[in-house]
Amino acid sequence: MSDKLVFRFDVQGDDFTSAGQASVQVKKNLRQLGFDTDTIKRVSIAMYEGEINMVIHAGGGIAEVSVCEEYIEIVLEDKGPGIADIDKAMQAGYSTAPDSIRSLGFGAGMGLPNMKKNSDSMEITSEVGVGTRIVMRVNI
Amino acid sequence: MKISKLQELLGAKVITGEENLDKEVYSAFGCDLMSDVLACVTDQAVLLTGLVNPQVIRTALMMDMVCIIFVRSKVPNDEMIALAKENGIVMMNTDKTLYNTCGILYSNGLVGTSEVAK
Structure with missing residues (x-):
């Protein structure tokens, strides 16, 4: 993994209108690198859902996308409130997002399940009051 | 169906x-x-959609969607x-x-995405 390519983004948490900018950029970068559309789409959806989550729940964070030989890895790290019950959070339809977010088209409790669906592996580590770290891999 | 046809129908x-x-x-x-x-x-x-915010565009981009139609005369911002x-x-x-937008397009032969997925 000596030559892996890394894209790093500060995801701002104070402004919902900018949420998703990093994912749009990653999609462009992957397209320029010549990846197939299915791989690009899976990475884009997984990251976009995660990026939106960081803005909604955690006041932003860091997103890092690494292009490795056999997979693309997305790491999302925040210093938000943490996830108290990860199993519950993984259930489709379960959400703690406020109504204001629902009126913007998100917060339906579909984000984490969709991230899992679009990645080949996903690991969540989270501590309440400390933050959350999610590592997803999409095989190339 | 060509996008110009959608425009004409609606x-x-x-x-x-x-x-x-x-x-x-x-x-x-x-x-x-x-x-x-x-x-x-x-x-x-x-x-x-009737939702108007930048995430509508970004969501469409993520999904490789080529056209967005806002219903009830909603106007996107700059x-x-x-x-x-x-x-x-x-x-x-x-x-x-x-509802009416969907009905017009469907009855003219544009199917829903799940039907394509099958």
């Missing part, structure tokens, strides 16, 4: 992407919940227009409701 006003009206779309998805769009949609689809232009997305609006 009497829609083109806001951006005039140069791409000849592009083909094969299916449509109508909703205000972007999470559902992210969970369901296949390629070359058109998004029908940020959305810039984002759509930059990415060649056709944005239109129609005075019809979401």
Whole structure:
């Protein structure tokens, strides 16, 4: 993994209108690198859902996308409130997002399940009051 | 179905992407919940929605959707227009409701995305 390519983004948490900018950029970068559309789409959806989550729940964070030989890895790290019950959070339809977010088209409790669906592996580590770290891999 | 045909059927006003009206779309998805769009949609689809914010454009970009139609004459803001232009997305609006918009397109042969996925 000596030559892996890394894209790093500060995801701002104070402004919902900018949420998703990093994912749009990653999609462009992957397209320029010549990846197939299915791989690009899976990475884009997984990251976009995660990026939106960081803005909604955690006041932003860091997103890092690494292009490795056999997979693309997305790491999302925040210093938000943490996830108290990860199993519950993984259930489709379960959400703690406020109504204001629902009126913007998100917060339906579909984000984490969709991230899992679009990645080949996903690991969540989270501590309440400390933050959350999610590592997803999409095989190339 | 060509995007220009959608425009004609709905009497829609083109806001951006005039140069791409000849592009083909094969299916449509109508909703205000972007999470559902992210969970369901296949390629070359058109998004029908009453939701107006930049995430609508970004969601469409993530899903490789080429056309967005806002119902009930909703008007995108400058940020959305810039984002759509930059990415060649056709944005239109129609005075019809979401239900009627879907009905018109469906009855003219544009199927829902799940039917394409099958």
